[in-house]
Amino acid sequence: MKGLVYMLIVLLCFSKLEAQNNTLFQEGNTLYNEGKYAEAIDKYMAVLETGRHSSELYYNLGNAHYKLNNVAPSIYYFEKALLLKPEDDDIENNLSYANNMTIDAIDYVPEVGFSRLIKNVTNTFSFDNWAKMTVVLAFAYVILVLLYYFSYASAKKRIAFISSIVCLVSLCIALALAFNKYEIDKKDNPAIVFAQESQVKAEPNLRSEESFRLHEGTKVQVLDTVKNWKKIRLLDGKTGWISSEDIKILKEF
Known part of the structure; x- marks a missing residue:
């Protein structure tokens, strides 16, 4: 009974905090639309200080700082928004505008050859997606092996055998790419x-x-x-x- 009461209290506190955050966020949006960018930042930061993180919050912070020509904060918050919502067109476009305010002109030196190919293939999916693919392929491999052993027709056994080999090779590749993606993400700081x-x-x-x-x-x-x-x-x-x-x-x- 005490546990249930405690849970209800936690839920009520969480709901109240969420309602306060939504109010602060909307107040920040109103101030932003009125051109009061510094005041809007204060409201957004108040939400951030409660531990709430979202791409929308970081995106709005980036926009407000951009309007005030705050170079580093605008880029910083656009980048954080992009981490939470990758490949978002609006975030990427505004980030490119913010990057135009920087002084340092640094030329990107791309990787070449086989290492570039492996990296591009690895970055096709996230680590979680590679891991899910590995699990699916492992499950499919087990099914195909069982079909091979329990099939009586030679044609079915041949198809099951070839398919299991293809599945096993794909499984090994997906597993290797999953570990490679993990290492890339780990080093990315x-x-x-x-x-x-x-x-x-x-x-x-x-x-x-x-x-x-x-x-x-x-x-x-x-x-x-x-x-x-x-x-x-x-x-x-x-x-x-x-x-x-x-x-x-x-x-x-």
Whole structure:
């Protein structure tokens, strides 16, 4: 009985919090439509501070910061919205507009050859989808093996045998791609530079030689962490160490 009462109290509190968040979100939208972008940001941030995360919330935050010409925050929130809702046209379009405000012009150096082909195939599906495909193929393989053993007609046995081999090969490929996708996602740790200008060092200390400089809004990949320094890589392959205070990790929610 006490457990049921506790559950009802939790549900009531959750419903009340959700109602408050919806009210704040709508108030933020109203302020945004009135051109009061800073006030709208305050409302959206109040929702965010309750632990609610959604692509719509991050998208609206990105739009409000874009209207105020806040380069890094607009890109940061558009990128977070895209993480929660990949391949959304509106988010991608607005992100491209925000990226046009950045100073750093970094040329992307694409992968070539067999590694590029494998990466493109791997990124066709998410890790979850590859895992689901693996389970389906494993189940199909078991069924085909059973059909092979319990079929009496030679033609059916031949078809079941060939199909099981094809299924087994497909299963191995899907499993390998699933693990590869897991490793790619694990290593993918993007961040946005928030400092107006940041020195990127050759080593993780202030006395080290400066390798290059980055400006707000630039997207980087975080490779390693040493105390209050992050090792980063740019799209053109350059690497260096930047102060942890100068960037914000995108996948931290």
